Amino acid sequence: xxxxxxxxxxxxxxxxxxxxxxxxxxxxxxxxxxxxxxxxxxxxxxxxxxxxxxxxxxxxxxxxxxxxxxxxxxxxxxxxxxxxxxxxxxxxxxxxxxxxxxxxxxxxxxxxxxxxxxxxxxxxxxxxxxxxxxxxxxxxxxx
Numbered sequence: 517x518x519x520x521x522x523x524x525x526x527x528x529x530x531x532x533x534x535x536x537x538x539x540x541x542x543x544x545x546x547x548x549x550x551x552x553x554x555x556x557x558x559x560x561x562x563x564x565x566x567x568x569x570x571x572x573x574x575x576x577x578x579x580x581x582x583x584x585x586x587x588x589x590x591x592x593x594x595x596x597x598x599x600x601x602x603x604x605x606x607x608x609x610x611x612x613x614x615x616x617x618x619x620x621x622x623x624x625x626x627x628x629x630x631x632x633x634x635x636x637x638x639x640x641x642x643x644x645x646x647x648x649x650x651x652x653x654x655x656x657x658x659x
Contacts, residue, residue, distance in 0.1 A: 550574055551581060587656040608638075615639045 520528070529535075550573045561567050599605055615638035623639075626632040 547573060547577070551577060584656050591652070591655055612638060612641070616642075 550570050553570055553574070558567055558570060561570070596602060596605070599608075615635050618635065618639070623632060623635055626635060
């Protein structure tokens with residue numbers, strides 16, 4: 517018996533799935549979101565079958581993801597170095613929520629204009645998270 521050609525397999529699977537062009541983006545989104553799932557997210561999934569399928573899909577992407585993972589490690593190390601390390605990141609994190617909650621009056625009362633600008637920037641840093649996620653992800657996915 518001869519081995520199935522690429523074309524024959526493609527046609528067979530598309531037929532078995534009754535796969536339509538309109539479904540491709542959705543299926544690819546499923547694969548991409550799987551790449552974002554870490555252990556803490558996985559345990560939140562109620563369906564054991566879904567957890568099993570997610571783990572299977574992650575396993576299938578180990579080889580193509582390895583380069584991206586290496587870039588994520590390199591980017592993390594570079595960012596930590598540029599910021600001055602985990603201690604500074606933790607201190608910064610400790611004031612993020614406070615900067616979102618501080619009153620406009622309190623901000624205006626800050627004498628140093630650079631400090632005032634810093635507080636305002638922190639206050640609005642999460643206004644467009646998709647832009648930040650896209651920028652960071654693009655550093656890991658693309659050359």
